[in-house]
Amino acid sequence: MAPKKNTRPIRTRNGIPLTRDEYRQLKRQKEREDRRKRQEAWEAARGPLDMPFLLLAMMLLGIGLIMLLSASFPNAQASANLGNDPLYFIKRQAVFAVIGVGLMLWVSKINYERFRGLARLGLWMSLILLFLVIIPGPKANGRLLAISANGAARWLGIPNTSLTFQPSDLAKLGLIVFFAESISKKREKMKDLKEGFLYHIGILLVMVAMTALEPHFSGAILIAGIGAAMLVVGGIHWGWIAAGVSAVGLGTYLLAFTDVVENFFKAIDYNASRIAVWKDPFGGDLAFRRDAAWQTIQGLYAIGSGGLLGVGLGKSRQKFGFLPEAQNDYIFAVVLEELGLVGGTLIMVLFALLIIRGFWLAIHARDRFGSLLIVGVTTQIALQTFLNIAVVTNLIPATGISLPFFSSGGTALVIQLVEVGVVLSVSRQIPAPKAW
Numbered sequence: 001m002a003p004k005k006n007t008r009p010i011r012t013r014n015g016i017p018l019t020r021d022e023y024r025q026l027k028r029q030k031e032r033e034d035r036r037k038r039q040e041a042w043e044a045a046r047g048p049l050d051m052p053f054l055l056l057a058m059m060l061l062g063i064g065l066i067m068l069l070s071a072s073f074p075n076a077q078a079s080a081n082l083g084n085d086p087l088y089f090i091k092r093q094a095v096f097a098v099i100g101v102g103l104m105l106w107v108s109k110i111n112y113e114r115f116r117g118l119a120r121l122g123l124w125m126s127l128i129l130l131f132l133v134i135i136p137g138p139k140a141n142g143r144l145l146a147i148s149a150n151g152a153a154r155w156l157g158i159p160n161t162s163l164t165f166q167p168s169d170l171a172k173l174g175l176i177v178f179f180a181e182s183i184s185k186k187r188e189k190m191k192d193l194k195e196g197f198l199y200h201i202g203i204l205l206v207m208v209a210m211t212a213l214e215p216h217f218s219g220a221i222l223i224a225g226i227g228a229a230m231l232v233v234g235g236i237h238w239g240w241i242a243a244g245v246s247a248v249g250l251g252t253y254l255l256a257f258t259d260v261v262e263n264f265f266k267a268i269d270y271n272a273s274r275i276a277v278w279k280d281p282f283g284g285d286l287a288f289r290r291d292a293a294w295q296t297i298q299g300l301y302a303i304g305s306g307g308l309l310g311v312g313l314g315k316s317r318q319k320f321g322f323l324p325e326a327q328n329d330y331i332f333a334v335v336l337e338e339l340g341l342v343g344g345t346l347i348m349v350l351f352a353l354l355i356i357r358g359f360w361l362a363i364h365a366r367d368r369f370g371s372l373l374i375v376g377v378t379t380q381i382a383l384q385t386f387l388n389i390a391v392v393t394n395l396i397p398a399t400g401i402s403l404p405f406f407s408s409g410g411t412a413l414v415i416q417l418v419e420v421g422v423v424l425s426v427s428r429q430i431p432a433p434k435a436w
Contacts, residue, residue: 049108050361050427056354057405057420061097063347064406068093070313071334072327072408074320089327089408092162096410100417107421108428112370115422119181123203126174129167130210132156146214150325152400154214165411168211168219173415175207175227176376183234184369190235197236200227218399222383229379230372233362255397278397298323299330299392302337310340327408329400332392348389351404355382361427370426377419 137144358378
């Protein structure tokens with residue numbers, strides 16, 4: 001006689017009792033569905049990369065390395081600390097470029113949905129690293145762990161080596177991933193004051209404040225701009241957008257037409273002279289022009305010397321001891337001197353095409369999370385490029401901000417290429433256009 005099947009209800013589904021056999025059948029069905037979803041995600045992540053975005057990024061990287069070689073060799077050759085090696089900066093940057101491209105390709109093969117699980121961890125790691133920079137201590141720069149360079153204590157790592165990085169660079173990526181994950185989950189709640197606006201703006205303000213305390217105002221501006229753009233795209237109430245635009249307008253007015261901002265920087269003893277330089281770099285006495293305004297003046301001389309077609313690749317004169325940070329923040333001045341207005345415009349066109357393509361990918365992304373990831377990365381590239389060129393041309397006060405793919409800085413370049421990999425990862429899952 002066959003044994004009776006156990007029909008005793010042991011589970012419920014939506015309030016309906018299930019027998020043991022029905023529960024097992026439902027469990028197997030769920031496992032099959034999970035396997036199917038994993039298979040679909042794996043196949044989706046094997047889609048083709050977006051070649052226009054990849055090629056534009058690689059073109060900018062290649063041109064950036066060439067211009068770095070041209071801009072950096074005089075300073076490297078004259079520096080005993082660098083062993084008087086004219087190729088010091090380019091060799092170092094090339095190594096980091098190879099590492100960055102490898103990481104970019106590896107990240108591009110990861111299903112970007114996995115980045116969701118790293119969102120909170122990335123945010124907390126970013127906040128901890130930013131906090132480590134500002135811990136006071138007995139060192140000459142007044143910090144416990146931070147490493148100083150050019151009068152700023154913004155770095156962590158091993159002193160007197162290439163193994164240093166700016167936590168603010170990692171914080172940008174951490175903010176992008178966290179905001180993308182959080183905003184995509186709270187889609188319907190983004191217009192809510194508490195869960196939509198205050199929650200995200202609170203995190204953003206903490207990160208901005210910690211970066212500004214280093215002090216690193218250019219990094220704080222970038223983080224604020226990235227977060228604001230993602231909140232706007234995420235769908236916060238239009239009233240908060242209007243308030244933000246009004247605040248930016250008020251700040252611009254106070255900076256350009258009053259002494260409020262300049263007096264604030266004087267009060268905190270942070271480079272108040274930069275605003276005076278911005279307003280009139282050729283004004284003041286000889287000491288002013290040789291000290292505070294020297295870098296801005298030499299950058300403008302470099303731009304003026306380039307003219308329409310430039311003096312020729314490698315033939316810049318300002319980089320020979322006249323223009324400080326020619327291989328870093330002011331590398332675009334060397335670009336304009338050597339390649340002229342035409343060459344500089346072509347490079348700006350490449351940046352513009354990369355940014356436009358990025359936003360096109362964001363519009364066509366498979367889901368909201370992927371779209372927000374691309375918006376964050378593309379906004380960072382766009383804002384950082386604009387601010388650097390604006391500083392070099394004296395459109396805005398000097399902020400000490402680098403030019404993506406061009407300026408010397410190994411860890412920053414690696415992080416930029418990893419972010420490109422994130423965009424490419426999302427692009428793999430964009431549905432191909434259907435043939436007519």
